[in-house]
């Protein structure tokens with residue numbers, strides 16, 4: 338008999354950094370036509386990227402920069418609890434042809450990243466899959482859909498019984514790739530794109546960011562200041578320091 342009664346109170350501890358979704362109101366078609374004129378480089382896995390890695394500066398896409406930055410700053414304000422501004426560093430167009438996937442990866446040397454969809458099948462287009470790196474529990478137990486076939490002497494999945502998950506038990510999370518939507522996420526969050534099973538290209542613009550410099554706290558020794566110039570500090574150490 339299933340026990341659904343809950344007597345205890347869940348006390349949340351930590352959480353993986355969430356993703357945030359934003360919608361773009363403008364027309365996508367001119368941008369789709371524009372990106373067709375760009376030069377592409379195919380990677381080993383079949384995914385094609387623009388040769389230009391600063392596409393947010395290009396004539397046909399530069400109007401997106403403000404939308405991207407406004408979204409980054411809202412994520413920073415709501416999730417990171419800071420008003421500190423960011424700059425967009427590299428940006429590029431991805432073209433996932435039918436049959437192509439993107440393996441799991443994360444974006445180094447970046448604070449927050451974004452992916453903006455120009456074209457994808459909203460229903461059956463490959464979602465953006467985030468992978469949970471927080472290993473919450475050591476053991477995995479069979480779910481209601483795990484059944485045993487006595488005749489074949491093996492386990493099988495009963496697809497008619499839905500499995501249930503919550504944020505503590507999920508190993509991955511899918512976010513639909515909907516044209517006109519921008520997904521912002523922590524650059525350290527591993528993610529992948531499953532095989533494009535549709536007959537159309539899945540097209541997106543990705544970008545990385547870096548906090549405006551300088552930032553950090555001098556007294557906490559985490560200051561990042563490329564403009565810092567060494568000063569002639571005057572030391573006033575107590576005499577006993579010299580006997581250690």
Ligand SMILES: [Fe+2]
Pocket residue numbers: 442443444528543
């Ligand atoms: Fe990525």
